Amino acid sequence: xxxxxxxxxxxxxxxxxxxxxxxxxxxxxxxxxxxxxxxxxxxxxxxxxxxxxxxxxxxxxxxxxxxxxxxxxxxxxxxxxxxxxxxxxxxxxxxxxxxxxxxxxxxxxxxxxxxxxxxxxxxxxxxxxxxxxxxxxxxxxxxxxxxxxxxxxxxxxxxxxxxxxxxxxxxxxxxxxxxxxxxxxxxxxxxxxxxxxxxxxxxxxxxxxxxxxxxxxxxxxxxxxxxxxxxxxxxxxxxxxxxxxxxxxxxxxxxxxxxxxxxxxxxxxxxxxxxxxxxxxxxxxxxxxxxxxxxxxxxxxxxxxxxxxxxxxxxxxxxxxxxxxxxxxxxxxxxxxxxxxxxxxxxxxxxxxxxxxxxxxxxxxxxxxxxxxxxxxxxxxxxxxxxxxxxxxxxxxxxxxxxxxxxxxxxxxxxxxxxxxxxxxxxxxxxxxxxxxxxxxxxxxxxxxxxxxxxxxxxxxxxxxxxxxxxxxxxxxxxxxxxxxxxxxxxxxxxxxxxxxxxxxxxxxxxxxxxxxxxxxxxxxxxxxxxxxxxxxxxxxx
Amino acid sequence: xxxxxxxxxxxxxxxxxxxxxxxxxxxxxxxxxxxxxxxxxxxxxxxxxxxxxxxxxxxxxxxxxxxxxxxxxxxxxxxxxxxxxxxxxxxxxxxxxxxxxxxxxxxxxxxxxxxxxxxxxxxxxxxxxxxxxxxxxxxxxxxxxxxxxxxxxxxxxxxxxxxxxxxxxxxxxxxxxxxxxxxxxxxxxxxxxxxxxxxxxxxxxxxxxxxxxxxxxxxxxxxxxxxxxxxxxxxxxxxxxxxxxxxxxxxxxxxxxxxxxxxxxxxxxxxxxxxxxxxxxxxxxxxxxxxxxxxxxxxxxxxxxxxxxxxxxxxxxx
Numbered sequence: 001x002x003x004x005x006x007x008x009x010x011x012x013x014x015x016x017x018x019x020x021x022x023x024x025x026x027x028x029x030x031x032x033x034x035x036x037x038x039x040x041x042x043x044x045x046x047x048x049x050x051x052x053x054x055x056x057x058x059x060x061x062x063x064x065x066x067x068x069x070x071x072x073x074x075x076x077x078x079x080x081x082x083x084x085x086x087x088x089x090x091x092x093x094x095x096x097x098x099x100x101x102x103x104x105x106x107x108x109x110x111x112x113x114x115x116x117x118x119x120x121x122x123x124x125x126x127x128x129x130x131x132x133x134x135x136x137x138x139x140x141x142x143x144x145x146x147x148x149x150x151x152x153x154x155x156x157x158x159x160x161x162x163x164x165x166x167x168x169x170x171x172x173x174x175x176x177x178x179x180x181x182x183x184x185x186x187x188x189x190x191x192x193x194x195x196x197x198x199x200x201x202x203x204x205x206x207x208x209x210x211x212x213x214x215x216x217x218x219x220x221x222x223x224x225x226x227x228x229x230x231x232x233x234x235x236x237x238x239x240x241x242x243x244x245x246x247x248x249x250x251x252x253x254x255x256x257x258x259x260x261x262x263x264x265x266x267x268x269x270x271x272x273x274x275x276x277x278x279x280x281x282x283x284x285x286x287x288x289x290x291x292x293x294x295x296x297x298x299x300x301x302x303x304x305x306x307x308x309x310x311x312x313x314x315x316x317x318x319x320x321x322x323x324x325x326x327x328x329x330x331x332x333x334x335x336x337x338x339x340x341x342x343x344x345x346x347x348x349x350x351x352x353x354x355x356x357x358x359x360x361x362x363x364x365x366x367x368x369x370x371x372x373x374x375x376x377x378x379x380x381x382x383x384x385x386x387x388x389x390x391x392x393x394x395x396x397x398x399x400x401x402x403x404x405x406x407x408x409x410x411x412x413x414x415x416x417x418x419x420x421x422x423x424x425x426x427x428x429x430x431x432x433x434x435x436x437x438x439x440x441x442x443x444x445x446x447x448x449x450x451x452x453x454x455x456x457x458x459x460x461x462x463x464x465x466x467x468x469x470x471x472x473x474x475x476x477x478x479x480x481x482x483x484x485x486x487x488x489x490x491x492x493x494x495x496x497x498x499x500x501x502x503x504x505x506x507x508x509x510x511x512x513x514x515x516x517x518x519x520x521x522x523x524x525x526x527x528x529x530x531x532x533x534x535x536x537x538x539x540x541x542x
Numbered sequence: 543x544x545x546x547x548x549x550x551x552x553x554x555x556x557x558x559x560x561x562x563x564x565x566x567x568x569x570x571x572x573x574x575x576x577x578x579x580x581x582x583x584x585x586x587x588x589x590x591x592x593x594x595x596x597x598x599x600x601x602x603x604x605x606x607x608x609x610x611x612x613x614x615x616x617x618x619x620x621x622x623x624x625x626x627x628x629x630x631x632x633x634x635x636x637x638x639x640x641x642x643x644x645x646x647x648x649x650x651x652x653x654x655x656x657x658x659x660x661x662x663x664x665x666x667x668x669x670x671x672x673x674x675x676x677x678x679x680x681x682x683x684x685x686x687x688x689x690x691x692x693x694x695x696x697x698x699x700x701x702x703x704x705x706x707x708x709x710x711x712x713x714x715x716x717x718x719x720x721x722x723x724x725x726x727x728x729x730x731x732x733x734x735x736x737x738x739x740x741x742x743x744x745x746x747x748x749x750x751x752x753x754x755x756x757x758x759x760x761x762x763x764x765x766x767x768x769x770x771x772x773x774x775x776x777x778x779x780x781x782x783x784x785x786x787x788x789x790x791x792x793x794x795x796x797x798x799x800x801x802x803x804x805x806x807x808x809x810x811x812x813x814x815x816x817x818x819x820x821x822x823x824x825x826x827x828x829x830x831x832x833x834x835x836x837x838x839x840x841x842x843x844x845x846x847x848x849x850x851x852x853x854x855x856x857x858x859x860x
Binding site for chain 2: 055058060062063084085087088089090091092093096097099101104105106107108109110111118119154156157170
């Protein structure tokens, strides 16, 4: 295991975080060897310390953190406790970094090419002209559209997937020996992700760069890495070559991660569709502003007790449809009917009972819960607003709802949202929706900000309450494995239009529309050869 | 059409409207003051007959609205009227005074703006250090003291004790530039001490605000040292708020100069305004106030334009 020629060697690396609640151990003694040109995948759930590990491999720790021991040796240079001049000399030229959100990590005041050229020119590797020429070559290699011009745009003028590739290009500007990729495709749509993944992989191969590829997505890491390291609670769980790790994980935790991928919905008798639908959306056209059309003539039904997944990339109009149904965005034309009854387009004109029947659960539980209210108050509000309960009755009902969402009332009633984990916050979001005793719940990407295991638990909870209360869901998501797990019916959207809809089995098993097929084919699979197959397939189509 | 030109045109139009409101307000505020222009001019020799004669000569016996209307028409044709108290044209009276005030404000700006920017940058660079805390304490102290107090302290220290600078700014149009500067140093320094704190603290806050953003971390991970991070990566993104505060303070240098000019007997627009208010010299007060208001409007407009031009997200919308 200890390879004398290793490029990066971490030994018993420890990192502590100082917070209001005392010291937390973020990294608890990490050992890691990375050879020249090797790609190591680091996988784990959020809070496992993956990102901190990536930064530590550059000798960097965030404010409020400090190295508590161990060493990080990069090609003979000790990074821990090194002088700033030494560290800054290594960065860009020998170790580079690709951040999760390229949109936030590019300086908004600089053009892309200025950010590319900064360090090659500053370190005297090339003059500005040569650096610009080089940038265009690398942009081309990463298959950015218009490589000659794209660099001269500002970050806000370029799409997310393109920015992510431009950031990879920037990391390569000084031809470093090691690039740290921190979840570079997590924020992207599946169809964009596949392009970025293949671009990154071929560029890394061609330049012979070693890489630390950090992600929470097993299927992605299977495509990218030679070896995989699983992390949990700041420790290494296990480490092995990619194929070995996928075929025969040793540790129970790794097996549980693997198992989540293979989840299938419990066989349930499908509620009938021959009765009148609960929610009917017909011929809806809507937009924000006079000449923008975010939705074009869409329509679908949701029957009682069933779940309709609305799938599509960002910008496809999924969330706009939710806003129309909730009455937040009155459509330009078309109508929304609940139980056969026409709903007023503007929520302010809806009766209290109509409002009660349609509830929303949001993607970001963080921002959807008032940070100054306690959990008990957050759930009590809709109970008193819709059911008019007061005093003891109100308190009893809130306790009931908390038990229903599997949060212990005694523990959680008086906590504030900041004291909850991401999954618990989302449970509160669900509880708040249930408190209104609705018939129809719009779930807007409710699991996309969560880790796989946590997301799985949330989906199970949603299915249970659906059975218990006979609820109907409109489930907005871009994640097709979520669709597989929960949907009865599927609507596929692209650029504000419905391209295809039908029962889940029908859409997932024999998709008719080309876009649906592309969407399904873009979902990474655990097979390490998947990306290569897809890329050759995509290339032959293009 | 260029969106910036549209913005400038819109704001200039609004500025003109503001100026009109200001002139209206000032006119009737002066009207509402107790006392009478004719009596103020005649002083001891005021008898009911002379006062009545003078009032007629100055058209003060006409209704206020009519006088306002006439004055407005005159201004629109480029005639700013004549001073009621000494009969000289207002434009001539104000011309040299305005020049003096601009000279003082310009000198204070030349000292205070670079000083505040540098101190703000250094405070952000060495945030939470001894230097940061010291500079914050010092500037906060200087902003907390009234400017006349600072003025007299400076006079006491530099003119009376040390005897190296003149206590009064007796500048005259025939003076050479070096002499003018010597006579203007103390009032300029007083103004500097008053405005530097605000600009410096805002510069520091605007920079420190951005330091926790991902692109700043990215700059560090690319190997940029702290100085480069602040100057090249953070400062361009903080220009908007900084420029706005600078413009606000520059406007203050021009309009807030009144007290300082009185303390140092500096022959500027502020002094003229104070004298004219006490003698009810309406035409002079009007034009002085309009000049002050224009300074505010133009400087704020400049700040907004710079803030937009410095932000590519606003400049290049797609």
